[in-house]
Amino acid sequence: MRRFWIVIHLLTALCQVPFALGLHHVLASLGVPGAPWLAAIAGILAAALLRVPLRRVMADQPSAGVFAPLVRLGEELYFAHWCATLGASVLLLVGLVVLGLAHLTFPERVSLGVGALAAAIYGACLVLALYGVLIGRRWVRIRTIDVSIPGLGAAFDGYRIAQLSDLHVGFMCPRERIDTWVARANALEPDLVALTGDYVTSGTAFHDDIASALSALRARDGVFAVMGNHDYFGDGDPLVARLRAAGIVVLRNEHTQVSRAGDRITLAGVDDVWTRRADVARAVAGRDPSLPLIALAHDPALFPKLAAKGASLVLSGHTHWGQFAAPVGATRHNLARFFYRFHAGVYRDGTATLYVNPGMGTTGPPIRIGAPPEITILRLHAAQASLT
Template identity: 55%
Template sequence: MSGRTRLRNRFQLLAALLATVVQLPTVLWLCWLTRTPLPAVAALLISRPYLRQLRSPWHTTAPALSTYLALGWWAACLVFDVLMGPAALAVHLGVSWGVAWGLAGALSLALGVDTVLGAPRLRKHVVRIEGLAPELEGYRIGQISDVHCGPHAPEARVSSWVARLNALDLDLVTVTGDLITQGASHVEAVARALGGLRAKDGAFACMGNHDYFTDGEHLVRELEKRGVSVLRNRGVVVNREGARLYVAGVDDTWTSRDDVARALANRPEGVPAVLLAHDPNLFPQAQARAVELTLSGHTHGGQLGVPGVRRLSLARFVSRWTAGLYRQGRSWLYVNRGAGTTGPPARLGAPAELAVITLRRA
């Protein structure tokens, strides 16, 4: 069995499991409410075409109606699942079912509007690095991750995120993987949008697992053609007034293309390193090689969780580093929650974000 076939099977299984878990409470409640199995039949009819499409995600050329129906239905189910508990509690405390579900519906609508139309939050962090050259004091690195250009993040929306980063007049800008969701139809669109990134020392990207659900080489060519340097197990030296910074990128872990040692092989001695690694599970390897800062994504911060409670996050099934800034010894890791979504087009407790990391001397 080829690596791509194993990846496809794993992706299909994960999607099917998530679809089942997400829909089950809603479908059971609707079946109870209607006293018929029709909601279960309808859920199957909505989900089946999209799940069948995932057998060949690399060859998808355009989002079909089944994509919009399935993802929209799953998002509605997720919101229902999250709000069903509070609604039941309200009823238990004496609130009528009508009022409880009216409030739940209003919250659902607000969540949907915020996900589809809301802008990612801008998160700013300071990372202190020992031995940082004075010329790099205050050096600002922008990060956009998990764009997932597709039906719910079209080119125009991605371009609006790019414009927000450009307005910050950054020193360096990075893209940490999962530029598209799947299929070939959005490759050129996302490349055009991200090709608009501007920073004093350039734009750099690494590949994510979703980027190989299509022709990854085509994506790399389109990005490079538009001025975004894609770092696949390699690095470059950035010079600023005589001071140097090593910027490296690691390739995708899902398809076993990652090689941290190779990415850092040409790092000059004593030069601080910034490593772009879509998968935060590569952080221990980066720390072992004394990488000062690793920028990751992949987890979406769980995408759906309990607001304010990071421990109750679906991201924990993916990585122990779920979202935000971490430090181990002299090495830092920032896990970006991402700007886009995958699967259900909804977020709860894990807002979309753009990030700016400012380097300071320790």
């Protein structure tokens, strides 16, 4: 872990170069004395400031006291700058290559203008990052997906499951934000709530807040949950105990049945893959094969195994859709597609359907662009239905 944080600090320092170059250009253009030194000092300070939020991250400490909102705002603004410098570094390198080739081809027409280019790129990246940090990760989308379930009883036709995933309660995601999400979910009046893991980013300091907030979820047939990999970055068992005490059914490689007007469905939950707790065979062992099977699994990589075991619908999270996606075609064009086979949205395997939820919170940089937080309503039908 120490090596990881060293790499992060080195990366942060290197990424201040576009910021410093751009700032120097602006200051020099304004005739400010000592522009090179001021720009260099600003870059060094910006790199050093990373230690401020990371101290709380590493200590697993939430913001406290009357100044907590101001502290979070300051950290959000810093991370917007951090994300902007990261993006600007990549774009500046590309821009310099293009400008260099153009300058070699047309030396009299093309000027390198590194400072101006750096200022323009950093400025554009900062505007985008501010949107992603301050707005993009707060705006919650409600999405409804109609799913055809073979053998679904008439009593379950139109049955509505609300899925919430990857809350990542932590130093950048306060309790009051979770309360807002819970209120939004309750307003949808679902028949059942499915929670698909990663309630915390790491550690145990936020367990009480998570259980307390999620205890307010309401659904006719109850709230069901599985654990995610981040829930075990610390001790996950106390969180399981708190969730169960709050009235939430936590399924750990096990299944249960939900009944309505004489019809039934089986609901299975698979534990975490990363920490080698997942056991698909155990989760469905002894189930009634005549009943439709719906499975909750934090990691969508389990979809083929669950489909082979007869699951008609699998609900997952984990990928966040990369937190960066194209404004159009986000389920196809997103950062997560470079790392995961099942990265975003709906997938099919025979009669089985997988939905990969983009999650609610964030990990890494607290930013979402093109992949907003989402509460998904899965609407079940016995007949074939189209996606909406």
